[in-house]
Amino acid sequence: MLTLLSSGLLSVWLDMAGVRTPGLDAFSLVAGPGIPGFVIAGDPEPATDATLKQYLQSLVAKGMVKDTQGVWIQSASTLLANNQGTVPLPAASLTKIATSLAALEKWGHAHQFETFVNATGPVKDGVLQGDLVIAGNSDPFFVWEEAFAVGNALNKMGIKRVTGNLIITPNFSMNAEPDPTTSGEHFKQALDPSIWEEDAAFVFSSLPPGTPKPKVEIAGTVKIGTVGGTPLLRHRSLPLAEILRQMNVYSNNEMAQMLADGVGGANVVKERAAKAAGVPPEEIQLINGSGLGQENRVSPRAACAMFMAIQRYLQPSHLTIADLFPVSGQDGGTLDYRHIPPASVVKTGTLWDVSALAGVLPTRTHGILYFAIINRGADVDGFRTQQDKLLQRLQQQWGIPLTPIAAITPKHPIHPDFTSAGAANRNEVLLGG
Structure with missing residues (x-):
C-alpha cells in the first residue's frame, strides 16, 4: 500500500473519512499551492486488488480488453486497487465533476445568477404599453417553475398584459434550451395559461396547492435584442450548489455546457479542476463541459481527486458532496434501475462505448x-x-456502516422555502426602487 507523504494532508483525508483529528484546520491544510490532492500510484492493498482482478477477469471472459478498463480505488490516503488508473480515458459525463469543481472555484456554492425583467413603456390600468425585456445572465436552471414565479410577481405589480413584444437577450436560456428564441417562446407560454402546452401544465400541477396561475398576455412576438427599458424585477436563481445537484442528478448536458462557458470554456475548466485537485494537467483533457465526445478524457485517479477537492471545498460551508451529486437510494435520474449500495454518492457517464462510474462508497x-x-x-x-x-x-x-457517515450525508435543503424551484422570495421588485 502507498500513503500520502504529507501528514497534514493525511489528517484532512482522515477527517473526510469520519476520523477525528483535533486541533487541525483541515481546509487551510489543503488550500495552499503545491499540496498534492491525489495518491501516487504504487502497490495496491492485497484484498481489494484481488477483488479488482476478479472483476477484470469477468470482463475479459466476455471479450473485453483489460487495458481499456480503468479503475482506481482508495481509502483516505491509501491506494487500494488500480488498473490503468492514471491513464486519461474517455470519461463521458464524469466530465461534469470537473465542471462542478471549476464552477465552485469561480463563483462559490452560494452564488445566484440574476435575470432582470425590464419594461420599455409605462404601465397603465394593468397594461404594459411597450415591450417586456428579459435580460439574462446565463442562469442554467431557469425552468418552468421560475417563469411561473416571475409571472406571478408581475401580476402582483398589476401587470396583466403587454402590448409590445417579448425581447430576449442572447444569454437567456429557459429549460436548458441553447436557442434563445425557443427559450423566449417557453417564457411567453409560461406567463399565459391560455397557451400552455402539456409540459407547462404538467409542471404547474406539481407545484404546492394554492400556487396562483400567472396571467400575463403578450400581444407581440419573441425577438432577440439587447438590454433596454426600466427594470421591473430582479430574479435570483437557485444557489449554485442546488443547480449543480440538479445538473448531476439528471446529467444535463446543456446545463453543464452553460456553466463551462460561464467559467471560461473547456480549457479553463480543465485548468481550474486540475489545479484544485492537485493532479497532473495531462490527466484531465476536455473539449467541453458536458462530456459529449470521446475527446473528453479523465483518468480514474483524477476523477477521485476531483471528488476530494469538492469535498474539501464544501467542508467550511457544512455541505457535502452528497449535496451536489446523486445519492444511491435517495435520488433517481441516472441512478434509476441501478443497484449501487445505498448512501453511495456517485456520478455516472455514458457514451455508446463508454460506461463510467465514480464517487464514494461508505464502508x-x-x-x-x-x-x-x-x-x-x-x-x-x-x-x-x-x-x-x-x-x-x-x-x-x-x-x-452501522450509522450514516456525516461526511457524505446530504444537508439539503438548508432553506426549503428559498431553495425550491419557483420560490417567490427570489424575485425582487425594482420599479421605483
Whole structure:
C-alpha cells in the first residue's frame, strides 16, 4: 500500500473519512499551492486488488480488453486497487465533476445568477404599453417553475398584459434550451395559461396547492435584442450548489455546457479542476463541459481527486458532496434501475462505448472509499451491472456502516422555502426602487 507523504494532508483525508483529528484546520491544510490532492500510484492493498482482478477477469471472459478498463480505488490516503488508473480515458459525463469543481472555484456554492425583467413603456390600468425585456445572465436552471414565479410577481405589480413584444437577450436560456428564441417562446407560454402546452401544465400541477396561475398576455412576438427599458424585477436563481445537484442528478448536458462557458470554456475548466485537485494537467483533457465526445478524457485517479477537492471545498460551508451529486437510494435520474449500495454518492457517464462510474462508497472498516471505473466496449448495460456488483463486493468486504457517515450525508435543503424551484422570495421588485 502507498500513503500520502504529507501528514497534514493525511489528517484532512482522515477527517473526510469520519476520523477525528483535533486541533487541525483541515481546509487551510489543503488550500495552499503545491499540496498534492491525489495518491501516487504504487502497490495496491492485497484484498481489494484481488477483488479488482476478479472483476477484470469477468470482463475479459466476455471479450473485453483489460487495458481499456480503468479503475482506481482508495481509502483516505491509501491506494487500494488500480488498473490503468492514471491513464486519461474517455470519461463521458464524469466530465461534469470537473465542471462542478471549476464552477465552485469561480463563483462559490452560494452564488445566484440574476435575470432582470425590464419594461420599455409605462404601465397603465394593468397594461404594459411597450415591450417586456428579459435580460439574462446565463442562469442554467431557469425552468418552468421560475417563469411561473416571475409571472406571478408581475401580476402582483398589476401587470396583466403587454402590448409590445417579448425581447430576449442572447444569454437567456429557459429549460436548458441553447436557442434563445425557443427559450423566449417557453417564457411567453409560461406567463399565459391560455397557451400552455402539456409540459407547462404538467409542471404547474406539481407545484404546492394554492400556487396562483400567472396571467400575463403578450400581444407581440419573441425577438432577440439587447438590454433596454426600466427594470421591473430582479430574479435570483437557485444557489449554485442546488443547480449543480440538479445538473448531476439528471446529467444535463446543456446545463453543464452553460456553466463551462460561464467559467471560461473547456480549457479553463480543465485548468481550474486540475489545479484544485492537485493532479497532473495531462490527466484531465476536455473539449467541453458536458462530456459529449470521446475527446473528453479523465483518468480514474483524477476523477477521485476531483471528488476530494469538492469535498474539501464544501467542508467550511457544512455541505457535502452528497449535496451536489446523486445519492444511491435517495435520488433517481441516472441512478434509476441501478443497484449501487445505498448512501453511495456517485456520478455516472455514458457514451455508446463508454460506461463510467465514480464517487464514494461508505464502508464500516475503511470509512469512505473513493473509486472511479471507466469501461470501454460495446456492452454498456453489462458494464453497469458489473460496476454495481463490484461496489457490492467491496462493501461486503469492508462492511456496511452501522450509522450514516456525516461526511457524505446530504444537508439539503438548508432553506426549503428559498431553495425550491419557483420560490417567490427570489424575485425582487425594482420599479421605483
